[in-house]
Amino acid sequence: MNGYVDAVTASLRGPRRLRADMVAELGGGFEEAVAERIDAGMERERALADAAAEFGEPHLIAAEFQRELAAAQARRTACTLLIGLPALTIMWDLFGGEGDPGLAVTLLARLIDLATAAAFTVAALVVARRLERRAAALCGTVGLTHLVVALGGSLLIAVIGSHEPADVPAAWLLLPVASALGSAWIAGSALRSLRVGRAAN
Amino acid sequence: MDADGIHGQLDTLILATLKRGEAHGYAIIAALKESSGEQLDLPSGTVYPALRRLERAGYAAGKWTQASGRRRRVYAITDEGLAALAKGREDWLALREVMSAVLGP
Numbered sequence: 296m297n298g299y300v301d302a303v304t305a306s307l308r309g310p311r312r313l314r315a316d317m318v319a320e321l322g323g324g325f326e327e328a329v330a331e332r333i334d335a336g337m338e339r340e341r342a343l344a345d346a347a348a349e350f351g352e353p354h355l356i357a358a359e360f361q362r363e364l365a366a367a368q369a370r371r372t373a374c375t376l377l378i379g380l381p382a383l384t385i386m387w388d389l390f391g392g393e394g395d396p397g398l399a400v401t402l403l404a405r406l407i408d409l410a411t412a413a414a415f416t417v418a419a420l421v422v423a424r425r426l427e428r429r430a431a432a433l434c435g436t437v438g439l440t441h442l443v444v445a446l447g448g449s450l451l452i453a454v455i456g457s458h459e460p461a462d463v464p465a466a467w468l469l470l471p472v473a474s475a476l477g478s479a480w481i482a483g484s485a486l487r488s489l490r491v492g493r494a495a496n
Numbered sequence: 497m498d499a500d501g502i503h504g505q506l507d508t509l510i511l512a513t514l515k516r517g518e519a520h521g522y523a524i525i526a527a528l529k530e531s532s533g534e535q536l537d538l539p540s541g542t543v544y545p546a547l548r549r550l551e552r553a554g555y556a557a558g559k560w561t562q563a564s565g566r567r568r569r570v571y572a573i574t575d576e577g578l579a580a581l582a583k584g585r586e587d588w589l590a591l592r593e594v595m596s597a598v599l600g601p
Contacts, residue, residue: 303541320569321544324522327566328540351539359545366552 309364365495431492438485508584
């Protein structure tokens, strides 16, 4: 319609559908403001400028919309973590071997558990609305940190572990694929959360 | 009153408007202007993100409607919103008392 709505919405980052919804709502309201002025006898160009002045500085409106988008993205990533982390933990446990794993492997496994617990706790707090400040950036950070610790730790365990792998049914050989897909899902959501959170700050 | 003067009170003002009945963003802007006797010099665009904020908090429920060929997102106040409005009103009255006491007659 004019540059005003574009100026507000061009820099917005966040869940696509919500963003489109916000743009449609603001655009509709702006159209009404312009139409009202034209009906009152104002020329179109003047009506556009007058409506833009009444709606306020685009960067201020954009900043408030961006906060809402960041909150929505944080909630999405938190839900991804709440579903994905237990699933990944179960899958990785199924790869575990039998017998005494040794001190180094035990310590690495506990480190992974700690990263999982931290990410899960942050996600639960965000979903329960107990944590809202910088929630998107936080969810992204704990999600990615968890993946780095878990994947790095698992790699080290595989390298230094001397125990026999668990005897798993052949169908379970799909587990590495499922695990990789789950990790990619979490990584994608965490990266989006970091990006959206950065845009809101 | 300028935008800085009502900073932090916008959500309460919107909830008070919604208490009178469901409304879309531009109708809320018009109602705020009218009920303030045109004294509220508010950047109208801030009402739209504020409505999303209220919806996220559970204080308002929004839905898209179609009327006269125009698609609008209409909001209604929720029970939680009514409670938040009552709290907002209490807080404002308390603040007004404090300001009056400090500033004097």
